[in-house]
Amino acid sequence: MIQFNYVCAFFLIVLGFYTIVTKYNLVKTVIGMSIMDYGVNLLIISIGYTPGGTAPIFTKGELTQASYFVDPIPQALTLTSIVIGACVTAMSMSLVMRLHESYGTLDTREIRRLRG
Amino acid sequence: MTANIFLNGLQYLGYILIFPGFLFCFLCGMLLVGIDRKLVARMQKRVGPPILQPFYDFFKLCGKETIVPAAAERTTFLVAPIVGLAALVVIQLFIPIHGFTAFSGMADIVVILYLLLIPALAAILGAAASGSPYAGIGLSREMVTIIACELPLVLVLLAVAKTVGNALGTGLCFSMSEIAEYQLQNGSLITKFSMIPAAIAFAMVIPGETGSHPFDTAEAETEICEGMHAEYSGAPLAVFKLSHAVKVLTLTSLFVALFFGGIGTGIIAFDGVIVFALCVVATALFISFVHAVTARLKIEQVFKYYWTVVSGLALVSLVLAWYGM
């Protein structure tokens, strides 16, 4: 049922978009960005999945039809993506802290000195 | 070989300095302004100044003291009028006179469109450098007038390019000398049905570009003391007056070259006279007459007028030209 994974992944991405668009709290915006990231990670890992595959570790023995493994590249990509997602969260949370210090609020509707 | 280059150089120097360069621009431009003033006076039942009055004004101003205001940025203030005039003379060199172009193959109509910006820009920079608030208001209005005139001018030039390009089979033609050549063989462009709205639109652009009534909001002497020229005196002011005269000549001769080309004899001296005569007619119709019968518009009315009525006419012409009519 790998299709279910795809649906869930896109659902998570859309949920992230929805959170960013509709929530006026900065912290919730950051949560939305994280959800978006997790959606993509799920998508990547699902794409690399092969039914019945083993861990992508090179063994000395002969490769047979029975011993095929999941695609290793998406797993590597996911690792990179997770790291980047963590960085995004850290960076945006530090910005949120500084914003709260200087604006005294977390409401995006009030953080709009730059407009027009 | 060396003698040849020398002679060629001398010939081009002659083009720049005498005909159709400085001397020609100076004499004809001033004459056009003189005729214009006389005609307006006559239409308003005044006697008016003598036709040579602009010459007298010019030389008298040259003899006056030049005063640089303390708030002004001196270099820009003094250099700006000269750059503007030089650019106008250069445009005149690119406009064909019945098949004769002093410097062909160096610029096309889009370049001329942009060169026309330089004199206005020079005036604006000079005005800005004078530091006067009157000049500030004047330059802001001048800029709006430029924006207003730009759209119809662009549409007209593209319509001409398309019409000539259709006839030549290349699809479009930006070259001034090719447009002149085409008119030599096939008669003036004004005879084309589709070009009539464009010609009218261009005629309406002439008073706006030269800053004459009713589009002289940028100068508006009764209101903002000549606007951009408020702080100018003496020789720089004389150069500005001369620039205005040359601009009248440039725009009318561009009008003649675009729509009334192909009228002439093939002898440069006669052609010069014929073009000048056509310029006089154009000045009389589009500058003097309009001046005599209208009052000054507000700046937002100027803008609206150009972007609706004049641009509409030009657009009609462009669409007609596009469908080959």
Place this chain on the structure above:
Amino acid sequence: MNLANMTDYHHFPIYSVMVLFLGAFIIASTGSKPSKDPKNPAGFRAWIALCATALSLFFLGSLVKPVMLEGEIISYWMGSRAIAGGYAIGIAMEVDALSLFFALLIATAVFVSAIYSIRYMVHDECVPQYYVLYCMLAGGVLGLVLSGDIFNMFIMVEILTFAAVALTSFRTKVYGALEAAFKYLVVGCMGSTAILTGVIMLYAQYHTLNLAQLANLVPGTMNNATKLAFAFLYIGFSTKAFIVPFHPLAADAHGAAPASISVLISGVLTKSGIYGIIRLTYFLFQTMNLGSMQFMLVFIGSVSMFVCVTMALAQHDFKRLLAYHSISQIGYVLAAVGLSTSLGISAGLYHAMNHTLFKGLLFLAAGAVLHETGTTDLGKLGGLSKKMPHTTVLFLIGAFSISGVPPFNGFASKWMIYQATYQKAVESNNIGFLLVTIVALVTSTLTLASFVKVTQSVFFGQMPKEYENVKEVPFGMRLAMGILACLCIVTGLFPKTVTGVLTEPAAKAVANVGEYITAMGFKSNLPVPNVTFAQVGVWEPINWLLILCIALLALTIPAVAGKYDRVSEHGGPLGAAIEMVSGKNDQPTVDENGEVDTKYQLFYGGEKNVYSQVGGGDLFWGFKHNWRHYFDFMHNLHSGIVNDYALWAVVALALAIVYMMIVL
């Protein structure tokens, strides 16, 4: 590995990226203790950054001969892991003329901005970290354009987005800097996520990440998933190029960042987005022969150029105004590139180059004003030309260039764009492209108008009293601006050489996708197209300038010999009256004999002291009045709420997906 092998120019692309990251690493590892020199708080770290950028520029510059002139495509496999079993296993760099063109632009801008930074970043805290981020940003963008691997492109996008966000908020005290950084981060991350989603969906279909191999496999096997991937990738790179509807972020980020970083964001980051879109549309999916795709790019380009120039007209902050102009010029680039004719691509790339040069110059000039006066508010500034004459001249060169005044470089490229669009209209017999020509021409005039506004309200006009002690900026900053100004003039005067050496090879590379694929070791059946750059118009800047010079000389000699010796320095008729009014010159002028000069007393009224600078916001009232509904609407639309901008991004993505599904 011997020395001869190491100095082989095939290694130069990776060197040029690595020196920047290495520089960042070295600077970061030297700690954050500021040096004692007040003129250079970062000390030797600034020189490390400068050396890294200079080396990077040198490496790329030495690639001009093989890649641009001889047409070689450098393919470079990291660790020599080349193709195995028909699939690209290793990570590749591929440098064709297009990549090198953008890389040269980037390296030049980065180098010049590094020179500028040394003297510019003196009032700030934590300057060492600034150089770390600076090198990271430069390396990220350079890596993006030189990469031959789509996932690496994504990594580089993330690196540059991070560095750019951090640098945007570097001056945390600046009005709105944190806010701008946060908005940029949110929408930038949505863009990055879109790119990653697109990349992974391509991988799911074709099991490769190599650009050349994808370009070989994707066209002809398009299904709904690839179309979806295309839409995601396109929107992702659009956020990096800041084209409509992502332009408000550009305005915020450019305005708040230090000027040396605004140069990079506007001159370099936007270029990386444009590069991504070109790679995507011309190489990866090869959809540009479709009228619908041409329509999309040209339409978005035209909308960008017009909307942003009108937004710029309504601004009253120097850098924010420049930021909107930046996107307006990117609109020109996109519209020209979207024409899908070789002349159009060449013109677009030429304009992209010019944009980097003149916009860099303008941002640096804005930075110089900020450095000396402490503000960029057009309403507060005025009359700086007497205090900062060099900056004024350099700014004017930039302003003339961006407004397309001949003979500066902006004119040369815009003129090519007009021709390309008009030619396209005639060839395809589609009157829509003609509209693009008209919009481009009118936009150019509006650009001129808004720079007249800046010139009048910053450098000319009346000077407020508090700027009496303003000085010219240090030489290091003027040097950086001078380099860019010289480049602006040179590239404007020799358009044929510039297009011949730089943009035409790049445009040929765009047309010749087959070679890009085969250079990497894959088989391609794509034909080698016949590329011509025929133009209808004529423009000879050198001859024209010669004529203008002779005319100027002819005018100046009698003028100087005649009456200019009588210039007197006291106030002019109106000037004197205004000085009285504005309180600058309360005393009537006294002549040499100590007697009161009564010549101008006629004009002295009894008015109170009034400071009468015409504010930047009030210029062009006549224009704005007619368009007031439009301006009000646009002002309300750009609400500054991050949710709105995120919503625009989502809507743009949705529209892109629907459009791709329908037309591809």
